[in-house]
Amino acid sequence: MSTRQFGARIERNIDPKLLRGEGVFVDDIPLPQPLHAAFVRSPFARARIRSINIAAAERHPGVAAVYTCDNIGDLDVEMPLLIPHSSMKHPHTQRPLARGDVYYVGQCVAMVVAVNRYVAEDAAALIEVDYDPLDVEIDIEKAVEGGAPLVHADAPNNIAAHFVQVSGNPDEAFAKAEHVVKIRVQVERSTAAPMECRAVAARWDEVSQELTVWDGTQAPISLRGGLASILKLDEDKVRVIAPDVGGGFGQKIMMFHPDELLVPMAAMELGRPVKYIEDRRENFIGASQERTQIHYIELAAKKSGEVIGLKDSFLHDTGAFIPYGIAVAQVASTSIAGPYRIPNIWVEFKAVYTPTVQVTPYRGCGRPQACFAIERAMDQLAEKLGIDRFEIRRRNLIGEKEFPYPREGLLFADGLKVTLDSGQYHKALEMILAELGAANFAAAQQQVRAEGKYLGLGLAFYVEGTGLGPYEGGHVRIHPITGKVYVNTGLSCQGQGHDTVFAQIVADQLGVKPQDVIVVEGDTKAFDWGVATFASRAAVVSGNAIHKTATIVREKTIEAAANMLEADAADIDLHDGAAWVKGSNRFVPLAAVATASNPLRYAFNKAAQAATQFAPASRHDGPPLEEGKAPGLEASDYYSPPCATWAYGVHGALVEVDPELCTVKVNKYVCIHDCGNMINPMIVEGQVHGGVAQGLGGALYERLEFEPSGNLANANFVDFLMPYATEIPDIKVMHLETPSPLNPLGVKGVGEAGCIAVGAVVASAVEDALKPLGAGRFHQVPLTPSMIQAALDRAGR
Amino acid sequence: MKPPLFRYQAPKTLKEAVIALASDPDAMVLAGGQSLLPALNFRLASPSLLVDIQHIDELKGISIAHGQIIVKAMTRHRELELDERVRQANPLIAETMAHVAHIPIRNRGTVVGSLCHADGAAEVPLVLILLGGSVVVEGPSGRREIEADKFFRFHLSTARRRDEIAVEARFPVLPAGSGWAFDELTRRHGDYAIAGVGAVVRLDAGGHANDIRLAACGVASRPIRLLEAEKLLSGTALGEAELKAAGKAAADLVSAPDDMHATNAYRRRVVAALVRRMVAKAAARARTRQ
Ligand SMILES: Cc1cc2nc3c(=O)[nH]c(=O)nc-3n(C[C@H](O)[C@H](O)[C@H](O)COP(=O)(O)OP(=O)(O)OC[C@H]3O[C@@H](n4cnc5c(N)ncnc54)[C@H](O)[C@@H]3O)c2cc1C
Numbered sequence A: 001m002s003t004r005q006f007g008a009r010i011e012r013n014i015d016p017k018l019l020r021g022e023g024v025f026v027d028d029i030p031l032p033q034p035l036h037a038a039f040v041r042s043p044f045a046r047a048r049i050r051s052i053n054i055a056a057a058e059r060h061p062g063v064a065a066v067y068t069c070d071n072i073g074d075l076d077v078e079m080p081l082l083i084p085h086s087s088m089k090h091p092h093t094q095r096p097l098a099r100g101d102v103y104y105v106g107q108c109v110a111m112v113v114a115v116n117r118y119v120a121e122d123a124a125a126l127i128e129v130d131y132d133p134l135d136v137e138i139d140i141e142k143a144v145e146g147g148a149p150l151v152h153a154d155a156p157n158n159i160a161a162h163f164v165q166v167s168g169n170p171d172e173a174f175a176k177a178e179h180v181v182k183i184r185v186q187v188e189r190s191t192a193a194p195m196e197c198r199a200v201a202a203r204w205d206e207v208s209q210e211l212t213v214w215d216g217t218q219a220p221i222s223l224r225g226g227l228a229s230i231l232k233l234d235e236d237k238v239r240v241i242a243p244d245v246g247g248g249f250g251q252k253i254m255m256f257h258p259d260e261l262l263v264p265m266a267a268m269e270l271g272r273p274v275k276y277i278e279d280r281r282e283n284f285i286g287a288s289q290e291r292t293q294i295h296y297i298e299l300a301a302k303k304s305g306e307v308i309g310l311k312d313s314f315l316h317d318t319g320a321f322i323p324y325g326i327a328v329a330q331v332a333s334t335s336i337a338g339p340y341r342i343p344n345i346w347v348e349f350k351a352v353y354t355p356t357v358q359v360t361p362y363r364g365c366g367r368p369q370a371c372f373a374i375e376r377a378m379d380q381l382a383e384k385l386g387i388d389r390f391e392i393r394r395r396n397l398i399g400e401k402e403f404p405y406p407r408e409g410l411l412f413a414d415g416l417k418v419t420l421d422s423g424q425y426h427k428a429l430e431m432i433l434a435e436l437g438a439a440n441f442a443a444a445q446q447q448v449r450a451e452g453k454y455l456g457l458g459l460a461f462y463v464e465g466t467g468l469g470p471y472e473g474g475h476v477r478i479h480p481i482t483g484k485v486y487v488n489t490g491l492s493c494q495g496q497g498h499d500t501v502f503a504q505i506v507a508d509q510l511g512v513k514p515q516d517v518i519v520v521e522g523d524t525k526a527f528d529w530g531v532a533t534f535a536s537r538a539a540v541v542s543g544n545a546i547h548k549t550a551t552i553v554r555e556k557t558i559e560a561a562a563n564m565l566e567a568d569a570a571d572i573d574l575h576d577g578a579a580w581v582k583g584s585n586r587f588v589p590l591a592a593v594a595t596a597s598n599p600l601r602y603a604f605n606k607a608a609q610a611a612t613q614f615a616p617a618s619r620h621d622g623p624p625l626e627e628g629k630a631p632g633l634e635a636s637d638y639y640s641p642p643c644a645t646w647a648y649g650v651h652g653a654l655v656e657v658d659p660e661l662c663t664v665k666v667n668k669y670v671c672i673h674d675c676g677n678m679i680n681p682m683i684v685e686g687q688v689h690g691g692v693a694q695g696l697g698g699a700l701y702e703r704l705e706f707e708p709s710g711n712l713a714n715a716n717f718v719d720f721l722m723p724y725a726t727e728i729p730d731i732k733v734m735h736l737e738t739p740s741p742l743n744p745l746g747v748k749g750v751g752e753a754g755c756i757a758v759g760a761v762v763a764s765a766v767e768d769a770l771k772p773l774g775a776g777r778f779h780q781v782p783l784t785p786s787m788i789q790a791a792l793d794r795a796g797r
Numbered sequence B: 001m002k003p004p005l006f007r008y009q010a011p012k013t014l015k016e017a018v019i020a021l022a023s024d025p026d027a028m029v030l031a032g033g034q035s036l037l038p039a040l041n042f043r044l045a046s047p048s049l050l051v052d053i054q055h056i057d058e059l060k061g062i063s064i065a066h067g068q069i070i071v072k073a074m075t076r077h078r079e080l081e082l083d084e085r086v087r088q089a090n091p092l093i094a095e096t097m098a099h100v101a102h103i104p105i106r107n108r109g110t111v112v113g114s115l116c117h118a119d120g121a122a123e124v125p126l127v128l129i130l131l132g133g134s135v136v137v138e139g140p141s142g143r144r145e146i147e148a149d150k151f152f153r154f155h156l157s158t159a160r161r162r163d164e165i166a167v168e169a170r171f172p173v174l175p176a177g178s179g180w181a182f183d184e185l186t187r188r189h190g191d192y193a194i195a196g197v198g199a200v201v202r203l204d205a206g207g208h209a210n211d212i213r214l215a216a217c218g219v220a221s222r223p224i225r226l227l228e229a230e231k232l233l234s235g236t237a238l239g240e241a242e243l244k245a246a247g248k249a250a251a252d253l254v255s256a257p258d259d260m261h262a263t264n265a266y267r268r269r270v271v272a273a274l275v276r277r278m279v280a281k282a283a284a285r286a287r288t289r290q
Helices: A015-019 A055-059 A117-124 A170-176 A220-230 A258-270 A280-286 A327-334 A367-385 A389-394 A425-436 A438-449 A498-510 A538-565 A590-596 A606-611 A681-701 A758-773 A785-794 B014-022 B036-041 B077-082 B084-089 B091-097 B103-108 B111-117 B123-131 B227-233 B240-251 B264-289
Strands: A035-041 A047-053 A063-067 A108-114 A128-133 A159-167 A179-187 A199-205 A210-215 A238-241 A274-277 A293-301 A307-319 A344-353 A405-411 A417-420 A454-466 A472-478 A485-488 A517-520 A572-575 A578-581 A587-589 A634-639 A645-658 A663-674 A731-736 B007-009 B027-030 B049-052 B062-065 B068-072 B134-139 B142-147 B152-154 B165-172 B179-185 B195-203 B209-217
Touching: A035 A117, A035 A258, A035 A280, A047 A108, A055 A063, A063 A117, A063 A258, A108 A117, A108 A258, A159 A327, A170 A293, A170 A307, A170 A344, A179 A367, A199 A258, A210 A220, A210 A258, A220 A238, A220 A258, A258 A274, A293 A367, A307 A327, A307 A367, A327 A344, A327 A367, A327 A405, A344 A405, A367 A389, A367 A454, A367 A758, A389 A425, A389 A454, A417 A645, A425 A438, A425 A454, A425 A645, A425 A663, A425 A731, A438 A454, A454 A758, A472 A498, A472 A538, A472 A590, A485 A498, A498 A517, A498 A538, A538 A572, A538 A578, A538 A587, A538 A590, A538 A634, A578 A590, A587 A590, A590 A606, A645 A758, A663 A681, A663 A758, A663 A785, A681 A731, A681 A758, A758 A785, A785 B264, B014 B027, B014 B049, B014 B134, B014 B165, B062 B084, B068 B111, B077 B091, B077 B103, B077 B111, B084 B091, B091 B123, B091 B179, B091 B195, B111 B123, B111 B165, B123 B165, B123 B179, B123 B195, B123 B209, B179 B264, B195 B264, B209 B227, B209 B240, B209 B264, B227 B240, B240 B264
Parallel strands: A035 A274, A210 A238, A307 A344, A485 A517, A663 A731, B007 B049, B027 B049
Antiparallel strands: A035 A108, A047 A128, A063 A108, A159 A344, A159 A405, A179 A293, A199 A210, A199 A274, A293 A307, A405 A417, A454 A645, A472 A485, A472 A634, A572 A578, A578 A587, A645 A663, B062 B068, B068 B165, B134 B142, B134 B165, B179 B195, B195 B209
16 A cells, blocks of 8 residues: 555655746746836826826837827726625726826836836836826725715725624623723734736737736636636637746735736737736735724623623725725624634624725735734733633633534625634643643743843634635546646646645545646646635645545546456555556556557557557447547546635744833744644645744734825835744644545645734733733734834833 | 946946046946945936946955054955954954845945945944044045044935045954944844944953943934943943943934834834943953953
8 A cells, every 4th residue: 555645744846846946937938029018107196197198108219019098998997896795885996007097106007018128117217197196095094084085086984895794692792791891903004025026928829819828826717717808809719827926925816907907918919929027116016915904892701701792893994996895804804703602793894995005815814803803802801800811712712512613694705604614722722831831931931020031922813714615626637658647727826835735635546656746737728617726725625626536537547447457446456656456466557547548549659559449458349438438547526615614723922022122032933723634734834834924024024104195115125024034933833633524635724824813922922021011002013113112111111 | 126227337447447437427336236236226326327346456355454454345245244354353343244234245245335325224334433444535636535423424425525436444453452242123134223333342450441432323314423422431330320321321312213113212212222231241341351
């Protein structure tokens, strides 16, 4: 028997290529004599365009074309509202190039296409746009007040969406409460900042009348559908390829960014390949962002600490447009009760237009904000009741036997009822308590305080609805000559290691090495159906689809091999790249089985000779291919999850705060993590590590600094403080594996998990450390030294 | 983020470089490019001519003579940081250089380039001010030496005339028996300082400070000496109370306004703490060197 690959810590198939610099990203595609695009972007957050003068730019040597809203034909429309929802009374999306008005600094006003990017930028600088600037309000609390300048004239109080969800009977719960805590928390605006910025290149083939688009997208199939419909082409005539992609984190799921339409259009019109490689500044000011929310959260509790009700009202900054609908706010609102029983919930949000770049999901997608709100509130309640922070959680966590745990009345982002499917929450809590040495921590704190050192312990629980539908598919085929296995799905990969985990799944079914399973995705010509990579769904949805497909191919293989080996199918086993008669040394290699399953006519080579319908071993009664059978060892199948599956975890940290310098040092960071059955624990850990690093960015460093004018003051890596490796402590990850009952593999998603709890953990720890100095509470992230300084100042320290 | 069009010259001699720089009022010197190239790419600078001085042999190397460490213009940060003679002659320099950016940037960026760039938060200008060094410049009208105190005007502005090339910087060796210390607060490892403080302290036989120099970066539009704090500490045994008072005096010199990385109040707190810590550390080292 081969060893099981599912669950093994095998190295990633993709790494040798990427580490040697042999990856091929959009900018590496060797297009013949491509033209390059550059954009003129609005310097104003809100303005009316009086006129645009492109004459000088058009005359500039090397310029092929200059586009404004006036010469882009059918593209001069508002781009699609991807996810409509009844709570949005005045949904707005942007136009590829501004017409009449601009709504944020960075909005595309004109596009120049030229022989190279230098010339394109020189010419872009020659375009004169006459703006009439308008008043703006970028503070969401002020933006919803009457009289604030409006981003869109038809959206009163700048409200893009207003939505209330109720579970149980929250009013009754609050009436019965013995204690109520209410806090205001705030999470700031940030950005995914993928290592590779966005990129798109396009080529129109005059002969085949086909458009090929290379786009660093998370959603090639969806993008193809959109391009075909907007450019009025047959879906068949549009091929979208997401080659190697340097990180996405949600920013690359959003479509369309203007260039994704304009570059293909220009390639078709100019008859030459066109490419646009977004630079870092453009990524800061032009690509989707996320995070700002202000929550007012209230907990109704009994004296025992049992929380019987929750009310949360929050404002969500959606930027100037809401193309992705209410997804982020909806995920936040349905995650608000976290891992706790809390049977009565009232949660309301207002999505607020601000004259800033649009907000769409960024890794975490509303969960970090919800986690920050509920976890900070739980700490506050613990303090108020004089109950230990671990104990108050212990008393409220959903018990192992209470699953599935539905939250009637709350609909998740997939439109389905929130139902937490499985977990061992109490066990996770005990594990982190032990790993942090929480029992002895107070003594340790006391002891070093004499030396002027301030240690703190923080913790936070999170839940994560993962693996959202509607579906994904898989295609598996055993290659007749090599016996290698080719696998396709409709996703694209941004560095997560799909090629390895999908290979592990298939390897177990077909008895081959994972290295012999070649996963090809991110190409609409490789697989026709699918949705995209987002919402921690690849392993769950594509993983199970590929698993189902692989079991079909396994059956086909066994049946064919049984025939060849003249054995009973029940006696055939697949391992070591071959089909074996159990308990014997009789086998046929998979390549031979695959070849033999194709009754092809011509005998090109030895293997084909054996397979041709004239070969001695062939059946000579009836058609060479039996009715209802297909040639080859190949299958496609699909998986559609019944609803999201809920992963969870608890993070804890030990920190030291220097009250003179107001710095926070994380001495220990622990994650107890459960994403169901793990396909590859090493990849899971990589995801968690990366997520924690990104979470620490949000907890301590990263904040987009919008000036009151709406200008982004830190659109670069000097001033936007993405942490370096040097800022990230060692991260200890400990696993629990509670299978999901919802899918055949028992897996849950892990992509976003790591980043969710970090802000709450850090705030909890810093608060704990500075309690002896009376510094008060920390209800905002990122938590900066200046904020600590201000708190200590207020406390007279 | 592509630079606008510019001409480029890479002379082999200082003389040619001086002529080239003088030939065009919009010409600029290119040294390691670690500050200038980003500025070009952001189109914050648009010189018509770049005079690249990296191939000029007479602008390379470090020498020590007459109590001065002479650092020629094309000396990279990393060379100065790792030079064993420099470490012996003035350990403050190596200790401080380790805080300048990251190793790949120190491999390219030059010490003199950092002085000419004159960022108010940069470490190298602080060292020059703290030690009382100088910069030697050469232009069409000849050579002159400019004292550190006079060299830095304000953020990104120096007493170097546009048509002058800085040919070397002179850092005094550490006075015998002195202790030294430098530390800074950055949000991230290798960033420009929110505030940095350097100290050089010598003690008399009774443990009283008889020579003390303090300087700070990141707190004003240029690196500054903390004269008031020096005065408060000089002649004392550097006790808690004196350190506290000196810290406060230093904090009072913080003129940087609130910015996105730090408030004025926070910078004050940091400078006060760093002054206390650096003086104590330098004094401890002085004790071991007496
Ligand atoms: C990511 C990053 C982080 C950084 N962090 C820090 C930091 O923490 N602390 C810090 O101090 N610096 C930091 N730097 C800046 C770096 O140290 C400076 O770029 C460098 O010191 C300047 O030297 P250079 O040789 O690169 O100068 P260049 O970039 O070539 O030139 C800078 C300026 O000085 C002028 N100039 C240079 N040499 C001469 C000369 N000999 N005569 C006349 N004019 C001259 C140029 O015309 C230009 O105006 C950082 C840079 C980067 C990219």
